[in-house]
Amino acid sequence: MSATRNQLSIILTSNCLDRVWAALILAVGAAASGSAVSMYFAFWGLSILRRTDSRNTGKSFLEQLFGRLLPRGLKGLSLSRLNCAGLGSKLLHYRARQKRIPSPEELLTSARQLGVRLVACSMSMDMLGLKRDELIDGIEYGGVATCLADVHRSGATLFI
Amino acid sequence: MSATRNQLSIILTSNCLDRVWAALILAVGAAASGSAVSMYFAFWGLSILRRTDSRNTGKSFLEQLFGRLLPRGLKGLSLSRLNCAGLGSKLLHYRARQKRIPSPEELLTSARQLGVRLVACSMSMDMLGLKRDELIDGIEYGGVATCLADVHRSGATLFI
């Protein structure tokens, strides 16, 4: 299989704000310098792709429960450390604005403009009961084979 | 050093159910499609290789303490998020059965059948006071050099 040295593949299973922010900074940085970049969102990482206005209708009790517990989109993610009931993540956002560091929302927009492929893990969607119409537009859906194809094609894969 | 493009190496130091599940899905998926796969278990990751019936005899006080605190095998792992005293992990298992997604136990069995190499980190075993007869059969033991040899041989390495 031919691999492209500077292709970057990111597997994101976390929805901790610090890890998500790092993932997006690396994805945008790599895409901006000409690399092909793919991001594969599984488990908690699917939070990032959720619409903020998604509904929980037509779901089983368990699916509704997961739906309520998982954050919707990049707002409302918490930190892996020093979260302090949301205060830590508010402070980090405030500092980023002060220092003109792009927010996760701005980075996701840039990623899409730069052609970063966003892939939602279909198995994780099944497990958490997330439907396609709950996720943002313009993304791909794929299973472990899709993910592994990107891994094998890439010069580097980061599991975040 | 010659590297095989589609060889996959996984270093697992976590025993969070979600990360372990993701690691096993990727390992089995890659092995099923013909890749050589190795999994290196260190620190908390050693939990996965513990026998459920292992005893703590002939151990120092500290070794017994670690022995009690570390989960034995894939049962009893907790989630990195939304664990809620075990409820979250029970729900995820329940959903997986509903959706016919293989459990971590089934994936570990498949991994072994497909020839995934399972390597226990000997330094971590020393540190946590785990003996070889507490771990499942058919695994290898190795230090950091074994791990790095696999990393250098592989097209991709995931630190999970």
Added chain:
Amino acid sequence: MSATRNQLSIILTSNCLDRVWAALILAVGAAASGSAVSMYFAFWGLSILRRTDSRNTGKSFLEQLFGRLLPRGLKGLSLSRLNCAGLGSKLLHYRARQKRIPSPEELLTSARQLGVRLVACSMSMDMLGLKRDELIDGIEYGGVATCLADVHRSGATLFI
């Protein structure tokens, strides 16, 4: 871009003792066997590069707050699991001494002697309000481009 098969790049965003310890063991092991190794410290990972005697003078309120909350150096890191208010990390250190496993402090010294490149993420420093004179000597500073250049040059990159 030419890649060196056995070059290792580590991106460390965590300051959990277990993950940091694993990162340093892999870095020193790889460097000792002749690999070029770089470690890029971002977000909480910057804790590792902090001087223990650094002061918080001339800082804004928020910068002082982050300064107080982030650990200084390798002492005082806590575990991702079983930390139990510091007891778990004390036990692990104690066991490491018993088993003659090098401590994180010894590993960091070895890493420097073996020529492992230590790079502090300048964007994270901005965000957390860390100044250069708060970090240890002999390190490099770089942004996402520096980090990605190392990723593309390396045979393997670990996100820890």
